[in-house]
Amino acid sequence: MAIVGGQAHARPGVSGHYADGTPLLSWETSENAMILSAFLCLAAIPQAYRVADLDRDASALGGVAWRVHDSGQVAGSALAIGAPDWQGVIYSAAGTQFLPNLPGDEVGSAYDVNAAGTAVGESDDVVPIGHQLRIYPHAVVWIQGQVTPLTSLISGGDPIEPLNAYAINDRGQILGYGRYAAGSFLRTFLLENGIVTDLDDLHPGPDGGSSPGAMNERGQVVGTSDGPLFFRHAFLWENGVMEDLHDPAILLGRVSSAWDINDRGQIVGGGDYGADFLDYEVATLWDNGAILNLGLLAGNESWARGINDHGLIVGGALNGSFENVAVMWQDGALVDLNTRIPAGSGWHLLIANDVDNSGRIIGEGSYLGALRPFVLIPECDGAFQVYGAGCAGGGGYTPYLTGSGCPEPGGIVSLALTLGAAGQSGLLLAGIGTGVHSIAPGCDLQILPLLDRRAPLGLDSAGSALLRLRLPAGLAPGIYNLQAALRDPGASSGATVSNPLRVDVR
Structure with a gap:
């Protein structure tokens, strides 16, 4: 299986060991295991989209x-x-x-x-x-x-x-x-x-207020609160503490807001970078302590509304005619989503409010003059399918594995693993079936028979990993299955597994 290197040969048997005697869940990696290159991915996997009305039955x-x-x-x-x-x-x-x-x-x-x-x-x-x-x-x-x-x-x-x-x-x-x-x-x-x-507020006096933006599966909350002098500031709340995300050394203006947080802890919203007292916000990403200005189209404002676990960010912006347009951020560039749908569709996309882990984008647009809910469906929609279930580790969280992009020979795909134990290691396993091997009561590998390669995983402080991979040009089309097995000191067995992920290489 190309995702873990080498040829796609299945190991015989499901006895709990590979044919060479290596335990099925040995945390040691074999010499011929390909180490997956992983890096922070702010970008989407480039795809075209088709647009559809979410109100399918026109009711x-x-x-x-x-x-x-x-x-x-x-x-x-x-x-x-x-x-x-x-x-x-x-x-x-x-x-x-x-x-x-x-x-x-x-x-x-x-x-x-x-x-x-x-x-x-x-x-x-x-x-x-x-x-x-x-x-x-x-x-x-x-x-x-x-x-x-x-x-x-x-x-x-x-x-x-x-x-x-x-x-x-x-x-x-x-x-x-x-x-x-x-x-x-x-x-x-x-x-x-x-x-x-x-959840409190950021104002030093007794009269402050706050409003919510979003919450992730770990219960981390982002939103907007009255700050000093009652100007609104973006906040992150976790473990009983509200943190002010407005760093005046970077956000020179008075206001900021937070609208979404993914399960990797990345936050999106808006911030005022100009000390001009106009309070115009520009789409902003907060990532592991860093603040990134996501930029503008030809207008003077932009808004980041949603982010998925693969780092795809969507929102809205003003164009050169000061019209609202739905946008996404791809490879560091701000893209008007109206340029990614077929010409003559009748749609003008006004704002993108959210995006799921398969890359489907939802929002509001004008269709033949009426305000309608839209979904943008990636060209490779359905190539990754979550099935089965993982098992809960420490804190009751079940690791979650998703994929995005076009899994085709030579294509680029993104794999996101979230809700694991912070700072722990594990293995990404590949198989060509749905056979089951139990590693603990209620905790099963579900992708047997396994292929003969496995790759090490290292989780960050949020218990997540993001992998962006180019598949080999010689990869044979077919159905492959992936599943992560992870160390977890909080689990009774000391280990946990993610859900299986079906990959349709086309």
Whole structure:
């Protein structure tokens, strides 16, 4: 198998050892194992895209898309044909699922969805008062499509009134914002096991507020908080501490914001690099303590809204005509996504809000004059497929292996491994089947028979590794399977494995 070097020869048998007597999970690497070159990858694997409307069954007059899960589910909102107001929705291959509002509420929106299909968002009571409308928001969760007020899940903690549920991860942690009393500053909160935790703010006085941006699978939270003098600053919250990401030595202006964080700990948002008091933000990446200005198109602002585990960043920017356009950052360059879709499609892509680990990009665009939710589908979509399941290690995290790019002879692919034990080592294994070998109760290799090459892995301080590889030109097309086996001192067996990953070399 080319990903681990040499010819694709399977070892006979699944007895727990290779034919040469080497244990199946020996942490020592053989002399002929190819060491995979790994480096920080800010870029996408270059691909063309086709554009599609997320509302596959054309059941809505308009819609928006906020977050995409690797399962293919997308959280958003839409105006159903014949309906008086917008509702929360989940877009998927099965069609558009409209989510009910709370009784008595008129408007709703879903902002995130997890692997179980549980969505979070808000349900709003809109009350006319004279010539104005007053909106009373309520944080909600949709479980199996049924709406539930978030207050029904709260059993203790800080007495915040939840107004919006903004994010949910696969562990069931819910991120949102609310307030202590009518008219008070908004506060970001985390709901876990029924307990509400106020994530605090960056303002030195008693009157600061904050708002959420995103949360990853480790429960790290990013967002925006009032900083000194009440100018907004990007923050990272973890382990009970809120960190100010606004470094005035680099961000010379007064404001910054954080919108997303991946499972490798990379954060994207915006920052003001000019000491001109105009507060224009430019798309920004925070990576392992470094701050990177992602640049502009011909306009004066850009926004980074989403980042996947492979480092692909998406968002929006102003072009030379000061129009909003959806963008991505590839090989250090800012790319207008309208240049990556077929000419004459009828679409003008306005903003890209998120991207999953297969490279599918979702956002909002204008199609024949109507606001529509779009998905950009890479030309090699489906070449990598997660199947089976890994086993949980220390802290209850299960290592997660994904792939992106076009796995073809001579092609470049990206492999991202996350949620492993920080600083530990392991092996990337390749096989040509789905045979099973147990390394511990409930912890199985699922890619047997194995090929005769394996490659060492080293995890960083976030428990992750990113590999970008060029496949050999002579690689035979076919189905190959990958799985990572990792040291984990917190696991009962001392080891854990990722999910298997099916690779269709075309």
